[in-house]
Amino acid sequence: xAVYTQVGAEDAAAFLxxxxxxxxxxxxGIAEGIENSNYLIETTEKKFFLTLYENRVDxxxxxxxxxxxxxxxxxxxxxxxFIADRxxxxxxxxxxxxxxxxxxxxxxxxxxxxxxxxHAVGKSLGEMHIALTGFEGQRxxxxxxxxxxxxxxxxxxxxxxxxxxGLAARTYEELEFLEDSWPQHLxxxxxxxxxxxxxxLMVGETLTGLIDFYFACTDIRAFDLAVTHAAWSFSEDGSxxxxxxxxxxxxxxxxSHGIDADARDALSILFxxxxxxxxxxxxxxxxxxxxxxxxxxxxxxxxxxxxDFYADPANIAQTTGQTH
Amino acid sequence: xAVYTQVGAEDAAAFLxxxxxxxxxxxxGIAEGIENSNYLIETTEKKFFLTLYENRVDxxxxxxxxxxxxxxxxxxxxxxxFIADRxxxxxxxxxxxxxxxxxxxxxxxxxxxxxxxxHAVGKSLGEMHIALTGFEGQRxxxxxxxxxxxxxxxxxxxxxxxxxxGLAARTYEELEFLEDSWPQHLxxxxxxxxxxxxxxLMVGETLTGLIDFYFACTDIRAFDLAVTHAAWSFSEDGSxxxxxxxxxxxxxxxxSHGIDADARDALSILFxxxxxxxxxxxxxxxxxxxxxxxxxxxxxxxxxxxxDFYADPANIAQTTGQTH
Numbered sequence: 001x002a003v004y005t006q007v008g009a010e011d012a013a014a015f016l017x018x019x020x021x022x023x024x025x026x027x028x029g030i031a032e033g034i035e036n037s038n039y040l041i042e043t044t045e046k047k048f049f050l051t052l053y054e055n056r057v058d059x060x061x062x063x064x065x066x067x068x069x070x071x072x073x074x075x076x077x078x079x080x081x082f083i084a085d086r087x088x089x090x091x092x093x094x095x096x097x098x099x100x101x102x103x104x105x106x107x108x109x110x111x112x113x114x115x116x117x118x119h120a121v122g123k124s125l126g127e128m129h130i131a132l133t134g135f136e137g138q139r140x141x142x143x144x145x146x147x148x149x150x151x152x153x154x155x156x157x158x159x160x161x162x163x164x165x166g167l168a169a170r171t172y173e174e175l176e177f178l179e180d181s182w183p184q185h186l187x188x189x190x191x192x193x194x195x196x197x198x199x200x201l202m203v204g205e206t207l208t209g210l211i212d213f214y215f216a217c218t219d220i221r222a223f224d225l226a227v228t229h230a231a232w233s234f235s236e237d238g239s240x241x242x243x244x245x246x247x248x249x250x251x252x253x254x255x256s257h258g259i260d261a262d263a264r265d266a267l268s269i270l271f272x273x274x275x276x277x278x279x280x281x282x283x284x285x286x287x288x289x290x291x292x293x294x295x296x297x298x299x300x301x302x303x304x305x306x307x308d309f310y311a312d313p314a315n316i317a318q319t320t321g322q323t324h
Numbered sequence: 325x326a327v328y329t330q331v332g333a334e335d336a337a338a339f340l341x342x343x344x345x346x347x348x349x350x351x352x353g354i355a356e357g358i359e360n361s362n363y364l365i366e367t368t369e370k371k372f373f374l375t376l377y378e379n380r381v382d383x384x385x386x387x388x389x390x391x392x393x394x395x396x397x398x399x400x401x402x403x404x405x406f407i408a409d410r411x412x413x414x415x416x417x418x419x420x421x422x423x424x425x426x427x428x429x430x431x432x433x434x435x436x437x438x439x440x441x442x443h444a445v446g447k448s449l450g451e452m453h454i455a456l457t458g459f460e461g462q463r464x465x466x467x468x469x470x471x472x473x474x475x476x477x478x479x480x481x482x483x484x485x486x487x488x489x490g491l492a493a494r495t496y497e498e499l500e501f502l503e504d505s506w507p508q509h510l511x512x513x514x515x516x517x518x519x520x521x522x523x524x525l526m527v528g529e530t531l532t533g534l535i536d537f538y539f540a541c542t543d544i545r546a547f548d549l550a551v552t553h554a555a556w557s558f559s560e561d562g563s564x565x566x567x568x569x570x571x572x573x574x575x576x577x578x579x580s581h582g583i584d585a586d587a588r589d590a591l592s593i594l595f596x597x598x599x600x601x602x603x604x605x606x607x608x609x610x611x612x613x614x615x616x617x618x619x620x621x622x623x624x625x626x627x628x629x630x631x632d633f634y635a636d637p638a639n640i641a642q643t644t645g646q647t648h
Contacts, residue, residue: 008435009526025430025527028364029355040352040364042430106349106366108333202333203349 005037005052005095012041012050015094018085019101021045037097040104047104048083052097057214059098062091065213066100067137068190075131078124078209080105107201107208111236115248118232120207121200122252125192125228128210129221129257132189141193141217143277145182149175151280159287163300171279174307178273183220183266191224193217196231222263225253226270229319230278230306238305246319268316275307329361329376329419336365336374339418342409343425345369361421364428371428372407376421381538383422386415388463389537390424392514399455402448402525402533404429431525431532435560439572442556444531445524446576449516449552452534453545453581456513465517465541467601469506473499475604483611487624495603498631502597507544507590515548517541520555546587549577550594553643554602554630562629570643592640599631 007015013024022045030038030049035056041048053059065082072079080103082090092099110117143151152160152175157168192199194215201209233246253259259267282300289297309315331339337348346369354362354373359380365372377383389406396403404427406414416423434441467475476484476499481492516523518539525533557570577583583591606624613621633639 009432010435027432031353031355108351111332111334
């Protein structure tokens, strides 16, 4: 939620001069991004993002992200392209940081999706997965099921219980269940892995962009649908399931990608895995971020409440759309 | 350096619907502004800033800022206008905060001005002062000479000396000098009072905007020239005077507004006052901002070094342009 590296106008102008994108007319630091410095740049021709990679993104992963977006873009998906300079170079150094110029996509992130918007999200996610069938890049999911137990241990039982009484026991019980029942046999590919409303752009009911691929990784494809479902289909605090939204996401994905019987059967487990993944990372951030820091800490319990919902078999039939 | 109040896309769209400015297409929180929340908004027609006023700007001052920019804009000065809605209302409530839609001006803030740019700044400052001759609004300078002593006391001698050995004694000695010699007789009007490079927009050598009027107040008019000179004419840390820049600012102002003998004689004192004003507010912020806060603390000593320069009579003849 901040700009960590200051880029002066002269630096930005010299940077842009390597590209065939017009001359600098405005540059504003943007208050978003996962520990990167992001600038919105306007030239005489177009708008762009300038991203300087700080600590959280490993520069060694940037070629994977570049190739991924390049592939998706070429397949017609609405994703932001990395822009190459006149020599074809898309990864630069600026003010001592790895830096990239990235396409600006029009649209806003909705806070209260309509069923039409949710349908568009499910459909686009499915289209993205179809497009990724031919993509050969790989990146391990360092926030996947194999990491959840050590993430819980890093949080410590005491700290988990300080967030909510009994949370440690509940977490380990759930981890045991997930480790025993995880559908390892389901098809894997690169997935977005973080398709929250923040990471989708809309103009009215039309989806205009899928953004922020910095958690993209190789994992069970249907897990991406489960993450998206958990991210979109609840009130923000997780206390209320929004059936029209959840149904629309499943239906949209089914229309574009299809959901076979294996994946549909496994969804109830994948949903619970999605909840544990965000519960644990939010607990970790909660424990390790001072309460007075100027970073918004996200409530871990919003995903405990979602977990409660998905763990109740009575909720699953409607959720997985098995009546369709 | 942050967004304090989160404005959702639906909130922003409903807000914009009051105005005749087209439909929302993008909204991004901007990492700048003095404790306000600033969003860059793009509609189907134009770009705007959306500012939500947090604690530092007193909402009671907003009509003054509005009238000031309205007057300057009508006089042909390059300042951002407050935009009125269909009913003529320019001050709204949004997400529990006073909020205004403000014109977006193209241009970038330079870090290393050229003499041509500095000349344009001096000239525009003078034009702004001429335009303000007919402006009747008033706002006391709560960071003016009458406040400096109490500001120093709030810092405490001990804390001042912890920033730099002997700083307290030096400060009080300077305050005594300034209180004795301050040119109270010089013409007063509304002044910008904070015309740092951050607050000027340029496209190439052409000035495209004067922005951030939230320190504007009634004070000695030539004090504004002194502040601008001190802000622009040094390396950032204050260790090096840039004679071509300083001379160009004075020359630009003289060409548009004129500098009479009284003002020219008083400049050496006004320069020192400008240094004390920023030295003291930076000391105050330094002392009251934790070192690990995500706000950049500005080095107070950058203005002690400037003060050292201006306090040396050998430097003054060239500085005030008396040879021209």
